[in-house]
Amino acid sequence: xxxxxxxxxxxxxxxxxxxxxxxxxKPEWAKKDIRDFTDADMERLLEQWEEDxxxxxxxxxxxxxxxxxxxxxxxxxxxxxEALLQQTKKGRTVMMFVSVNENPTKEEAEEITKLWxxxxxxxxxxxxxxxxxxxxxxxxxxxxxxxxxxxDFLVEQERCESxxxxxxxxxxxxxMNDKEEL
Numbered sequence: 001x002x003x004x005x006x007x008x009x010x011x012x013x014x015x016x017x018x019x020x021x022x023x024x025x026k027p028e029w030a031k032k033d034i035r036d037f038t039d040a041d042m043e044r045l046l047e048q049w050e051e052d053x054x055x056x057x058x059x060x061x062x063x064x065x066x067x068x069x070x071x072x073x074x075x076x077x078x079x080x081x082e083a084l085l086q087q088t089k090k091g092r093t094v095m096m097f098v099s100v101n102e103n104p105t106k107e108e109a110e111e112i113t114k115l116w117x118x119x120x121x122x123x124x125x126x127x128x129x130x131x132x133x134x135x136x137x138x139x140x141x142x143x144x145x146x147x148x149x150x151x152d153f154l155v156e157q158e159r160c161e162s163x164x165x166x167x168x169x170x171x172x173x174x175x176m177n178d179k180e181e182l
Contacts, residue, residue, distance in 0.1 A: 027044075086144075086148045089166075090144065094141045095140050096140075097132075098137050098139055098163050099160070099161040100135045100137075101160065101161035101174055104159070109136075110131055117129045120150050125150050126141065126142065126146070127139040135161075160174065
């Protein structure tokens with residue numbers, strides 16, 4: 001019986017000493033009222049909060065922290081730089097600017113780009129569409145490799161004036177015909 005009591009006393013002393021040793025003095029910024037916290041204080045609090053969290057899975061990381069996709073250079077045609085660019089954008093967000101020709105009204109341009117977006121979705125090319133001007137829209141692809149297939153589709157459309165993808169302008173079919181007629 002005495003042995004059990006001594007064992008419990010030793011365990012209690014060890015637990016108490018461990019608890020006392022792990023208690024840290026709060027830093028000065030943590031003693032402030034939460035309403036007086038600056039952005040830097042909030043950032044430190046967030047870092048402290050996330051200190052013991054498990055690391056995120058690769059697909060849960062923000063895009064800028066994900067590793068770049070591996071590219072098999074043996075499968076890339078060196079005469080086609082767009083194919084290389086397409087491979088490097090796999091899994092990355094890419095924005096494409098699309099202009100509608102023939103001076104459409106805002107409603108008309110919105111209807112045309114909505115139709116194009118639906119056609120892209122029907123072809124399994126997921127793009128979000130945002131109107132930025134009366135005749136211009138942004139198509140945003142969460143998987144950037146899809147943007148080149150979408151570009152090929154859009155430049156063939158009758159009302160497409162131009163597509164800008166990765167700072168390169170691609171004229172629409174109708175725009176090219178207009179220039180040839182002049």
